[in-house]
Amino acid sequence: MINVVDTYPETNCGSAVVVAIHKLKTDRESHRMIKNQTARKRVEKERVAMNLRAEHAGLPEPKTMEDYQLVFRNEYQFIVMEDTGKDFRVKFKGEPQDQQLYFIQSTKTGLYNVVKNPSTLVGKKFFCRKCQEPGPSMKSHKCKPPDI
Numbered sequence: 173m174i175n176v177v178d179t180y181p182e183t184n185c186g187s188a189v190v191v192a193i194h195k196l197k198t199d200r201e202s203h204r205m206i207k208n209q210t211a212r213k214r215v216e217k218e219r220v221a222m223n224l225r226a227e228h229a230g231l232p233e234p235k236t237m238e239d240y241q242l243v244f245r246n247e248y249q250f251i252v253m254e255d256t257g258k259d260f261r262v263k264f265k266g267e268p269q270d271q272q273l274y275f276i277q278s279t280k281t282g283l284y285n286v287v288k289n290p291s292t293l294v295g296k297k298f299f300c301r302k303c304q305e306p307g308p309s310m311k312s313h314k315c316k317p318p319d320i
C-alpha cells in the first residue's frame with residue numbers, strides 16, 4: 173500500500189488519485205513524487221490542475237472518487253476497496269478500462285490510500301482484476317457475474 177501523505181479530508185481523495193496515476197507510470201519523476209509527496213507541492217499542483225481539467229470538460233468540481241472516475245472515464249477504471257476489519261470488499265468500481273487504479277478507504281476515517289497490489293492486500297495468491305474476486309489460484313477461478 174502507498175500511504176497518501178495528504179490526510180486533509182477535503183483534498184485527500186484528489187491527492188490519492190494523483191498518487192495512483194503516478195504509480196502506474198514508470199518514469200523517475202513519478203517515482204520520486206510518490207516517495208516524497210510534499211516536495212515542491214507537486215501532488216497539490218497536479219490535483220489543482222486535475223480539478224481544472226474537470227471544469228474545462230464541463231463537469232462539476234470533483235470531490236468524490238465517483239466524480240474523479242467521471243473525469244477519467246475513458247482512461248482509467250477506479251476500484252475502491254473498503255477494509256471492514258474482517259475482509260475487504262469492493263465499495264465502488266467504474267466501467268472496465270485496461271488501466272486500473274486501486275484504492276483502499278478506511279472505514280474509520282474515510283481517507284484513501286493507494287493499493288499497490290490487490291492480491292497482497294487481500295492476502296491471497298490470486299486476485300482477479302476483471303471481477304475483483306480473490307482466490308487461491310487463477311486456474312480454479314471463475315469470474316463472478318457482474319452485479320445487475
Ligand SMILES: [Zn+2]
Pocket residue numbers: 300301302303304305313314315316
Ligand atoms: Zn474474475
